[in-house]
Amino acid sequence: MVSLDDFAAQSEGLGTLIEDVRSGRAPHAVLLTGAVGTGKRTLARLLACAFLCTGTSPKPCMQCKGCRRVMNSTHPDLLMPSCGEKERSVKVEHLREIIHALSMHPVEGGERVVLLENAQRMTVQAQNALLKSLEEPDGATRFLLTASGDVGLLPTVRSRCRTARLQLWPAERVAQELIRRGAKPEQAREIAILSGGSIGTALAMLEDNDLMRVRTLCEETFFSLSSVHDVPEAAVKLRERKDDADGLLDIFEQRVREYLLFSMKAGPEPAAVAQTRCHEIWLQAEPVHLERVLSGILDARRYRTANVSWQAVAEKLLYTTAEEIN
Numbered sequence: 574m575v576s577l578d579d580f581a582a583q584s585e586g587l588g589t590l591i592e593d594v595r596s597g598r599a600p601h602a603v604l605l606t607g608a609v610g611t612g613k614r615t616l617a618r619l620l621a622c623a624f625l626c627t628g629t630s631p632k633p634c635m636q637c638k639g640c641r642r643v644m645n646s647t648h649p650d651l652l653m654p655s656c657g658e659k660e661r662s663v664k665v666e667h668l669r670e671i672i673h674a675l676s677m678h679p680v681e682g683g684e685r686v687v688l689l690e691n692a693q694r695m696t697v698q699a700q701n702a703l704l705k706s707l708e709e710p711d712g713a714t715r716f717l718l719t720a721s722g723d724v725g726l727l728p729t730v731r732s733r734c735r736t737a738r739l740q741l742w743p744a745e746r747v748a749q750e751l752i753r754r755g756a757k758p759e760q761a762r763e764i765a766i767l768s769g770g771s772i773g774t775a776l777a778m779l780e781d782n783d784l785m786r787v788r789t790l791c792e793e794t795f796f797s798l799s800s801v802h803d804v805p806e807a808a809v810k811l812r813e814r815k816d817d818a819d820g821l822l823d824i825f826e827q828r829v830r831e832y833l834l835f836s837m838k839a840g841p842e843p844a845a846v847a848q849t850r851c852h853e854i855w856l857q858a859e860p861v862h863l864e865r866v867l868s869g870i871l872d873a874r875r876y877r878t879a880n881v882s883w884q885a886v887a888e889k890l891l892y893t894t895a896e897e898i899n
């Protein structure tokens with residue numbers, strides 16, 4: 574797992590924040606922002622551990638009861654909305670337990686942490702319900718918010734928090750980290766590229782061969798279509814992987830976005846692995862075509878919700894991709 578030190582090395586803002594947390598000078602509310610895959614959720618957990626750790630310094634020790642209970646979400650002073658992660662919006666009723674708990678002392682007498690992941694999902698009413706606690710810190714409560722974009726959070730909420738922005742990691746940095754954890758250099762390089770700069774994804778791939786196989790499959794199929802004539806062969810490869818369909822679509826979307834940003838001169842040149850047969854063609858694709866591939870991915874998800882067979886969905890998306898990119 575990534576540690577606080579890994580994040581501290583990423584930018585001055587993060588370094589200062591983590592130093593402040595460790596030396597007891599932490600702000601009472603922190604907002605972590607950054608693109609998907611930058612590690613906001615991981616960092617928020619690590620900071621929560623640091624606040625509730627009862628072990629030895631440097632905190633968090635990740636060994637003590639406090640740290641362990643934060644990691645498995647059973648700490649009585651770790652307060653989270655009562656709805657699942659998949660819930661589209663967090664409403665006032667999901668915050669009732671938090672608001673009630675805030676009117677009392679922390680259960681274990683130390684600090685307590687209110688963890689609000691994807692805080693932009695909170696309705697305006699829900700955000701307003703938290704404002705009083707955010708505006709009048711009680712000295713024992715730490716608020717940790719994460720949000721992927723700039724939309725959805727009230728300026729009044731935002732202004733009460735110290736904001737720290739997380740970045741995607743450069744591929745070399747991800748590779749270094751993987752090698753440090755025992756990966757072979759060639760494997761580390763491959764995973765670093767396929768992870769698209771997301772350290773969390775990279776570590777998951779290192780531990781999970783299935784995920785690695787799905788990533789490779791994406792390169793061997795969607796990114797290896799030199800014309801529509803390649804579709805049938807790619808379709809056969811995808812047909813057997815029905816269980817991986819959702820993961821595959823997510824990965825494909827993330828990779829297409831990398832090429833789209835590059836084509837708009839808004840991002841670095843995407844890297845390729847040995848299995849990416851048509852990398853050069855993708856590098857030359859125009860934004861309008863890449864956007865159509867992205868709409869194709871959205872359609873594919875819609876068809877899947879409507880119970881269209883994976884085989885048909887995959888074939889359609891392969892044809893769309895081959896037609897747009899070549």
Ligand SMILES: [Zn+2]
Pocket residue numbers: 625626627628629633634635636637638639640641
């Ligand atoms: Zn600890």
